[in-house]
Amino acid sequence: MTELTSARSPRVLAARRLAKRAFRARDRRFLAEGPQAVREALLEPGTVVELFHTGEAAAREPRLLDSAAAAGVATTQVSAEVMKVLAQTVTPQGVVAVCHLLDRPLAEAVGPGAQLIAVLAHGRDPGNAGTVIRGADAAGADAVLVRDASVDVLSPKVVRSTAGSLFHLPVVAGLPVEGTIDRLREAGIRVLAADGAGTVLLPEVDLAPAHAWVMGNEAWGLEEAVRDRCDEVVRVPIHGKAESLNLAMAATVCLYASAAAQRG
Amino acid sequence: MTELTSARSPRVLAARRLAKRAFRARDRRFLAEGPQAVREALLEPGTVVELFHTGEAAAREPRLLDSAAAAGVATTQVSAEVMKVLAQTVTPQGVVAVCHLLDRPLAEAVGPGAQLIAVLAHGRDPGNAGTVIRGADAAGADAVLVRDASVDVLSPKVVRSTAGSLFHLPVVAGLPVEGTIDRLREAGIRVLAADGAGTVLLPEVDLAPAHAWVMGNEAWGLEEAVRDRCDEVVRVPIHGKAESLNLAMAATVCLYASAAAQRG
Numbered sequence: 001m002t003e004l005t006s007a008r009s010p011r012v013l014a015a016r017r018l019a020k021r022a023f024r025a026r027d028r029r030f031l032a033e034g035p036q037a038v039r040e041a042l043l044e045p046g047t048v049v050e051l052f053h054t055g056e057a058a059a060r061e062p063r064l065l066d067s068a069a070a071a072g073v074a075t076t077q078v079s080a081e082v083m084k085v086l087a088q089t090v091t092p093q094g095v096v097a098v099c100h101l102l103d104r105p106l107a108e109a110v111g112p113g114a115q116l117i118a119v120l121a122h123g124r125d126p127g128n129a130g131t132v133i134r135g136a137d138a139a140g141a142d143a144v145l146v147r148d149a150s151v152d153v154l155s156p157k158v159v160r161s162t163a164g165s166l167f168h169l170p171v172v173a174g175l176p177v178e179g180t181i182d183r184l185r186e187a188g189i190r191v192l193a194a195d196g197a198g199t200v201l202l203p204e205v206d207l208a209p210a211h212a213w214v215m216g217n218e219a220w221g222l223e224e225a226v227r228d229r230c231d232e233v234v235r236v237p238i239h240g241k242a243e244s245l246n247l248a249m250a251a252t253v254c255l256y257a258s259a260a261a262q263r264g
Numbered sequence: 265m266t267e268l269t270s271a272r273s274p275r276v277l278a279a280r281r282l283a284k285r286a287f288r289a290r291d292r293r294f295l296a297e298g299p300q301a302v303r304e305a306l307l308e309p310g311t312v313v314e315l316f317h318t319g320e321a322a323a324r325e326p327r328l329l330d331s332a333a334a335a336g337v338a339t340t341q342v343s344a345e346v347m348k349v350l351a352q353t354v355t356p357q358g359v360v361a362v363c364h365l366l367d368r369p370l371a372e373a374v375g376p377g378a379q380l381i382a383v384l385a386h387g388r389d390p391g392n393a394g395t396v397i398r399g400a401d402a403a404g405a406d407a408v409l410v411r412d413a414s415v416d417v418l419s420p421k422v423v424r425s426t427a428g429s430l431f432h433l434p435v436v437a438g439l440p441v442e443g444t445i446d447r448l449r450e451a452g453i454r455v456l457a458a459d460g461a462g463t464v465l466l467p468e469v470d471l472a473p474a475h476a477w478v479m480g481n482e483a484w485g486l487e488e489a490v491r492d493r494c495d496e497v498v499r500v501p502i503h504g505k506a507e508s509l510n511l512a513m514a515a516t517v518c519l520y521a522s523a524a525a526q527r528g
Contacts, residue, residue, distance in 0.1 A: 036507075131510065131513065134506055134509070134510070134513075135509065135513055136504075137504040137505060138500075138502050138503065138504055138508075138509050138513075139503055139504065140503025140504045141504065163506070163507065163508075163510075164506070165504075165505070165506050168504060168505035168506065169504060169505070203524055203528065236402075236520070237523070237527075238402050239402065239403055239404025239523050239527060240400075240401040240402055240403065240429075240432055240433060241401060241429070241432035241433070242398055242401040242427070242428070242429050242432060243300075243427065243428065244402075244427075245398070245402050245516070246395065246398070246427075248512075248513065249395065249398075249399055249402075249512065249513065249516045252509070252513045252516060252517055253516055253517060253520045256500070256517045256520075256521075257520075257524075259501070260467055260521075263501075263503060264467065
């Protein structure tokens, strides 16, 4: 098999520039890195555009290459040096997929049967945002809606920290937060803000009816204007002396409380 | 005020070496970095041995310096260069405290009234271990017990990621896991393993009586020998398509389910 060894090859450069947000937006593509993310991406038809891998990764993950071939995805073997240029991690795992932007309209993501929605209203930390998406997936949420002011959920670090969940449920990015809250409420979905400044405690809220959780920022919570627009501002109780929970922890506790109420 | 400008001063070198586990064990001291951690450490009498700060941090955090003075803690102003040597973060926040090892015997940490205990049986990732300690604090756990094979909970990265919680509840490190499980059971505390391989689902378990959660490793869960020693192996349900939750998320969901059952 021929191995691509030039880091200046046009295809490598085209993939490489997707590390930058502006190019992801312009090319409507992003990168998924590592066997787990690539495996999950390949399960969603039409998601993966092409795949770069090292010879070592091909030997270690033969089934991954088989799935790519079965899906009609172009695969290119590259040298370890080229992989270093493509990968964003310090120790690349040898597989990088170029993916189409997963774009779903809000109306499709939040269908008539939607019971549980997560809204990322201000996440700035990529690891936290990815973990919220993973938690929403695990808790069985119907969709994750991401505000325009949030971190780009297609950045390599977020994609990685979702551990594949980005490909599991509709993730709609670039939404204005006020309009989104209004549309959820019009659709009969109760909108709950999760915020340390909340006056209602999580165990006091009836989580059985359809609802959305609006999550703020790890450092300073939700803006007042956003909180005011929600039906209820809910606080996860702090029983010990901790000042707070981080965003991903608070989100996971809320989403699992919802799942417990809705699924028993 | 005189400013210490030599990174080779014996006191700076003595503090600096606490970045290494072997020296923390030998000197029975560790470092707390950043205003939040130092503030929490100062609230625990006898914890802080001495404090290093930059002039900038003193101007920004006058109350922190006042608390140190009130507690009779020696404070030393250092140059930004010396702070860079002392601090473990890329952008140091200008305050580092040398702390005494917080050492509590197991019998004291797990008193007769203990209702909720977290056992870190195999945590390798410092950020995850710190987040579990923070989650245990927030959920009102009585103590965190850390197995000898785990990451050192006094490493700068763990101390930082506990966001002060390390100083809030008894954290007992260096414990053999089997003996600890046996002693908890002898004390009438039910021991529950949290593991993706569990056969019992979290919502099915009666969490009202006193119990301990034994948490495994983010990558491969708990060893069979440890699981077998526990009363029950419990799994957090995955409702969506996610493969798993990470250790800190699973731990927080379990601990908050316990708090809800015990506190209503």
